Amino acid sequence: MGKQFAELSSKHIEFIEKQKIYFVATAAQTGCVNLSPKGGDSLRVISSSKIAWLNLTGSGNESASHVLQDPRMTIMFCAFEGSPLILRTYGQAEVLHVNDAEWEQYAKLFPESVAARQIFVLDITLVQSSCGMSVPYFTFESDRDDLAKWSDKHGTEGIEKYWVKRNQKSIDGFDTEIVQRAGIKQNSSDS
Numbered sequence: 001m002g003k004q005f006a007e008l009s010s011k012h013i014e015f016i017e018k019q020k021i022y023f024v025a026t027a028a029q030t031g032c033v034n035l036s037p038k039g040g041d042s043l044r045v046i047s048s049s050k051i052a053w054l055n056l057t058g059s060g061n062e063s064a065s066h067v068l069q070d071p072r073m074t075i076m077f078c079a080f081e082g083s084p085l086i087l088r089t090y091g092q093a094e095v096l097h098v099n100d101a102e103w104e105q106y107a108k109l110f111p112e113s114v115a116a117r118q119i120f121v122l123d124i125t126l127v128q129s130s131c132g133m134s135v136p137y138f139t140f141e142s143d144r145d146d147l148a149k150w151s152d153k154h155g156t157e158g159i160e161k162y163w164v165k166r167n168q169k170s171i172d173g174f175d176t177e178i179v180q181r182a183g184i185k186q187n188s189s190d191s
Contacts, residue, residue, distance in 0.1 A: 031172030097181035115151035
């Protein structure tokens with residue numbers, strides 16, 4: 001039976017900090033619902049009512065476009081070992097870009113990466129736990145380093161060109177504001 005909480009308990013926080021993967025869901029009022037798996041050292045519990053996660057460069061930029069239109073976000077964690085548990089945090093998210101005033105405050109919490117694209121800050125309004133008894137057992141081997149190698153090879157300039165080419169619009173055509181808010185100067189050959 002699921003239980004609901006107004007904020008994260010110390011046991012919830014301990015569980016979250018042990019997880020190797022989490023899932024982020026967002027949606028605009030129309031279009032596709034996005035659900036993304038996240039991993040690596042990219043999530044911090046700021047307080048019992050606030051989580052921040054570092055969004056690294058990827059082929060899509062759905063979360064950014066959705067949060068600009070509708071700040072609803074759900075982050076889900078699953079126990080793949082030990083006692084079964086699914087933990088969801090629901091709330092209102094804000095997307096931060098490198099030129100935003102709060103960027104440095106949060107960026108210093110994460111390992112430095114040329115692939116850092118945005119930071120999302122979730123103000124939690126509801127926490128829900130459920131049994132997770134049908135979630136299978138999995139054993140963690142290691143984090144992938146493919147993105148780190150790719151982004152290091154391309155460097156800051158290459159990453160910014162990628163953002164211009166691939167990350168300005170969601171799959172539904174919604175703006176992500178990445179070019180404007182990151183202060184990227186475009187020339188006609190970039191678009």
